[in-house]
Amino acid sequence: MPSSEKLQEIASQVRRDIVRMVHAVNSGHPGGSLGCADYFTALYFELMEHNAEKFNMSGNGEDVFILSNGHISPAFYSVLARSGYFPVDELATFRKLNSRLQGHPATEEHLPGVRVATGSLGQGISFSNGIALQKRLDGDTHFVFCNVGDGELQEGQNWEAIMFAAHNKLNRLIVTVDDNKQQIDGSTLDIMGFTDLGAKFESFGWNVAHMNGNNMDDILDTVKTVQAAAENIDKPTVIIMETEMGQGVDFMMGSHKWHGVAPNDEQLEQALAQLPETLGDY
DSSP, rough: OOHHHHHHHHHHHHHOOOOOHHHHHTSHHHHHHHHHHHHHHHHIIIIOOOOOOTTTTOOOSSSSESSGGGGGHHHHHHHHHHHHSSSSSGGTTOOOTSSSSOSSSOTTTTOOTOOOOOSTTTOHHHHHHHEEEHHHHHHHOEEEEEEEEEEGGGSSSSHHHHHHHHHOTTTTTEEEEOOSSEEETEEEHHHHHSHHHHHHHHHOEEEEEEEEEHHHHHHHHHHHHHHHHGGGGSSSSSEEOOOOOTTOTTTTTOGGGGSOOOOOOOHHHHHHTSOOOOOOOO
């Protein structure tokens, strides 16, 4: 069981992977990826029950993660590689021709760890509903985790899926909303602001929790508490996860401008200087 400090070290390496991957092809989405690095690290190295060596598409007998906001694939690919799903040096093929690491996760390349093609925003909760319902039918009590962006919730399909999950009492479904309050065109509050995300989910019949997605201890405590409580509730759970766009790289933090822009050579060096190398670069 990795300590909080060890998980933070892994997350630092994940952040190094993110900025290097995006820089290498001058393409990708570093801001949200950096913001979610802590949570994804906690999931794959501590919180989820999963088996990289015996990956199968069904997900039977293990926890499943669905990345609805698939554009933050650099963070997803890094934790998959670092936790053993495929060789770490394959990260160097990100967004290149014939790579299994497409800009958005896809299934036709058969990349271990990816069960659903995502990135068409608004679809992840629907996919997760189907997986959670199938697990119930199979008597599988493992969890289904789904990560969505706050701006992504402007897509109407989410709310149909949110109603479905509550109606069907999918208590093994845990959705995290990456609440960084930024999207590609600016602040989510300016574009289509939600007054109170937690209250909206609660009104749809969900259990609601909150956590700091850039604080490893809070992540571990919150998710473990939610998992333990699932036995005694008949509702799906949403965790409103506050993160900072570009977390860990000072000139990227808090700005929507780094939603989908790659760092140049000088900016890459500045970013890497702030992120300790802990597991070895690919």
